[in-house]
Amino acid sequence: MSTDSLRRRDRAALAARTLLAVLGGYAFCWGVIALCAAGTFPLGMEFHDGETLGSILALLLYPAAFLWAFAARSIWRVGAVLVGGGALMAAAATLIQSALT
Amino acid sequence: MFQSFRHAASWVHTWFGLVLGYVLMACFFFGALSVFDREIDRWAIPASRFAPQPMPSFDQVLRPVFESMQPNQASLDQARTLVDGPLPMHWDTPKAWTASATHRDPVLNLEARWETPNARVPDDVVGLRTINPRSGKALADDQLKVGSQFFYPLHHNLTLEYSITANGRDLGKWIVGCAGLVMLVALISGVAMHRKVFREFFTFRPGKNTQRSVLDLHNLTGVLALPFHFFFAFTGLLIVAGSYFPVTDTQLEPLHELHEKMEAQETGLPHERAGVAAALASVDAMVSEAQRRWAAKGMAGEVGALRLTHVGDANGYVSIFRAGTDRIASVSEGIHFQASTGQVLREDPPQTTVGGIADFLVGLHLQHFRHWLLRGFYVLGGLMGAACIATGFIFFVEKRKKQHARAGAQGCRVVDALAVTTVTGMLVATLSILLANRLLPEALPASWLPRDRLEICSFWTGWALAMLHAFLRSGAVTLGKINPAWREQCWAVAVMAIAAVLLNWITTGDHLLRTIGAGYWPVAGMDLSLLVAAGLAMVAARKLRQRERGQKATGADRARAPAGAREAVNV
Helix, strand or coil: CCCCCCCCHHHHHHHHHHHHHHHHCCCCCCHHHHHHHHHCCCCCHHHHHHHHHHHHHHHHHHHHHHHHHHCCCHHHHHHHHHHHHHHHHHHHHHHHHHHHC | CCCHHHHHHHHHHHHHHHHHHHHHHHHHHHHHHHHHHHHHHHHHCCHCCCCCCCCCCHHHHHHHHHCCCCCCHHHHHHHCCCCCCCCCCCCCCCCCEECCEEEECEEEEEEEEEEECCCCCCEEEEEEEEEECCCCEEEECCCCHHHHHHHHHHHHHHCCCCCCCCCCCHHHHHHHHHHHHHHHHHHHHHHHHCCCCHHCCCCCCCCCHHHHHHHHHHHHHHHHHHHHHHHHHHHHHHHHHHHHHCCCHHHCCCHHHHHHHHHHHHCCCCCCCCCCCCCCCCHHHHHHHHHHHHCCCCCCCCEEEEECCCCCCCCCCEEEEEEECCCCCCCCCEEEEECCCCEEEEEECCHHHHHHHHHHHHHHHHHHCCCCHHHHHHHHHHHHHHHHHHHHHHHHHHHHHHHHHHHHCCCHHHHHHHHHHHHHHHHHHHHHHHHHHHCCCCCCCCCCCHHHHHHHHHHHHHHHHHHCCCCCCCHHHHHCCCCCCHHHHHHHHHHHHHHHHHHHHHHHHHCCHHHHHHCCCCHHHHHHHHHHHHHHHHHHEEEEEEEHHHHHHHHHCCCCCCCHHHEEECC
């Protein structure tokens, strides 16, 4: 398959998807780890265990999210899920934290 | 924008693989060398060529050494960037002393830590020392442990420790992190790219044209070791996940604080100093008590690590950890003693489920356990990873070379020259540091750079020269031919590897007959590996010569096509 002949119009889209894959994926992973660490703490899990569990999940989800950012039809949906989802999870973690401390 | 998932996967695999593959080559190759880092250290530091030692007496050997330690210059330089006023002239009240040993180390690594006073962000300065545990004598500070202090950090942070944030100093760590992520992505997309998965994965046609057989080899090395590649990229990221995602040090810092206070309460291990001076009881007695308790649990063992926290304070405590020589999870079964009385404060409880899983994953990556056959397979896996990436580059070039030659485009030429740099050039660099290590005299003139700096300089100089050579000779690629730098650098590798073995013999008297005869495998194994590498490089060089000759006969007619259609070819 020829991937060499992508048109210039596509370059902007590719750049956007690359940014979304790297930074959006990072934001989503951050949210997963934060929510895992804060969410499992009141359930009695050891704090660093919660963090580690979050890291394991996040590192498995990151490559999947990365590929999805290129494969998905709608770039807006990718952005909404990765960045929006990450922000929501991080916000939830902060809420849990402020209830506990 | 892509017609299908397969097209997207293919694009991601090709282009991200191309950009970060160069970094991944270094991670896999130097990671493979790090499996035998302690053995490479023995080759590089002849004074340390003796049998591994257990942890020596703390009271007699370690304590006087720890008491004489001061922060290292590099650590002080780092601290200066975080403190506005002057730093203390003499550092007393250490925060912690740590000694760690493995079943492969004849020498012992000691670390002392002090809190940096008045730092803008909380930070520590460290002092490091390597001693001969039989005498307590320190190894010279400028003796570079080429394996554990250079190849090992190279594989996880490229030894690029530039400051990009206030408390992070690891540009290289982030580059390697991106490369690790791309490795995971490349493995998934690599599988997804194929239509006839099984048939393509178990096909190898070495007799076919270069492009075909290179792709077969790329699939073979990628798939055969797929679990290995995935596991190492994944666990590599997991080990440093806390610094890639510093969630608990930033956003969740208050919760982290709360946890630490609760933990200190629960464990009885003081979180802070009391501010009251106290003497230190016999640590040797604590060690024998710890060993007695391990034996009572049916897991008698040696001490892997020993740490004294809050040195000289009434809240001080000694933690003794068991060496993980006989299990996968690295160091565990910690027992903690009150430093002033020697009373047991706490025995670590059995591992939690998540902690156990994490220790297992991390332990498999770090391999503190004793299993030489598995260690050998690790090297094989790492080299297969490197071969997989290298064949990826060559396939990229082979697929486009003729087309680029017709269009007069330079893309292939650059990719090919970079591939030479990362494949044979990396070997040249590795051999450069080994040669420099044997060629530099024991005592250097005072006006020279320290020995370790010179050795590291020779590594990067060797690599830079190899790169220069690869680019200077890359003209052939624009004619659709093989870059002769591949062959020439193979010869360089062969000559340098043999020279390294000879220099080891001349400078230390340890030739192969003697080391094999004495069964001293760290150095014998290193020399044998160098000779095997030399042999393989010679075979490769001869094969390349044959191919170049063959090309001259058939490929001469494919002269440069008129340039101008450049834009159509390159993305």
